[in-house]
Amino acid sequence: MFERFTKDARAVVVQAQEEARALRHDRVGAGHLLLALTSVEGTASRALTVHLPGFDGLRARVRTEIDGLDPDALASIGIDLTAVREATEAAFGEGALDGRRPKRGHLRFTPEAKKALELSLRVALKNGHRFISDGHILLALLMLTKSAPVRALSSSGADLDALAATTLGEITTEAA
Numbered sequence: 304m305f306e307r308f309t310k311d312a313r314a315v316v317v318q319a320q321e322e323a324r325a326l327r328h329d330r331v332g333a334g335h336l337l338l339a340l341t342s343v344e345g346t347a348s349r350a351l352t353v354h355l356p357g358f359d360g361l362r363a364r365v366r367t368e369i370d371g372l373d374p375d376a377l378a379s380i381g382i383d384l385t386a387v388r389e390a391t392e393a394a395f396g397e398g399a400l401d402g403r404r405p406k407r408g409h410l411r412f413t414p415e416a417k418k419a420l421e422l423s424l425r426v427a428l429k430n431g432h433r434f435i436s437d438g439h440i441l442l443a444l445l446m447l448t449k450s451a452p453v454r455a456l457s458s459s460g461a462d463l464d465a466l467a468a469t470t471l472g473e474i475t476t477e478a479a
Contacts, residue, residue: 307424311345311437316420318342320410326366332413334369337444337452338362346438346477350470354461361459368451415450419443430471431478438474442467 308316318339323331340347341358355361363385377383412420422443427435444452445467456463 307427307433307435309434309436311343312423312435312440314343315339315345315347315437315440319416323410326369328369329410330413331410331416332369332451333415333419333444333447334365334451334455336416336419336440337455338365340437340441340444343437346436346473347441347470348437350438350441350466350473351461353469354466355456355459358459361455364455364458365451368455415447419447419450422446430474432474434478436474436477438470438477441470442474 305313305316315336316339319331319335322335322338322342323329326335328335341351341361342348351358351361419440420443423435423439426439426442426446427433432439444450445456445463447453453463456466
């Protein structure tokens with residue numbers, strides 16, 4: 304399957320591992336794939352920019368979904384999670400609040416991330432494409448309706464159907 308990945312899609316997979324390491328996570332999840340899609344210039348980042356200009360707050364929302372911390376619940380008892388995280392990371396580095404050391408070497412993918420990569424192949428084949436681009440990965444993530452990426456995109460105000468249509472349009476244009 305990976306032989307079908309475009310340069311951008313391969314860069315997303317590598318960047319997802321870096322995102323997981325930076326957050327001191329021991330596995331690469333679907334949320335890390337979305338963070339990588341915002342970092343790697345390509346079809347997906349262009350489509351995301353149309354629907355979420357500047358990706359306002361998306362990184363924080365994805366982290367919230369990955370970490371499982373509820374900033375609203377904490378705020379109700381007087382704790383500003385963003386301020387705590389910023390102060391901790393300023394002093395000790397990104398991901399320090401998690402209390403884990405960054406893992407070196409290969410990071411394994413969660414079942415959900417593996418499913419997203421598998422679905423990207425299915426999306427490509429369904430649309431008659433012989434390659435898998437970063438756009439296919441984004442479309443696959445959007446298919447995982449209960450995933451951290453979808454929850455983060457929805458809470459950011461993205462119209463998921465419009466995002467999928469824009470992404471597919473970009474891929475189709477590239478394939479022509």
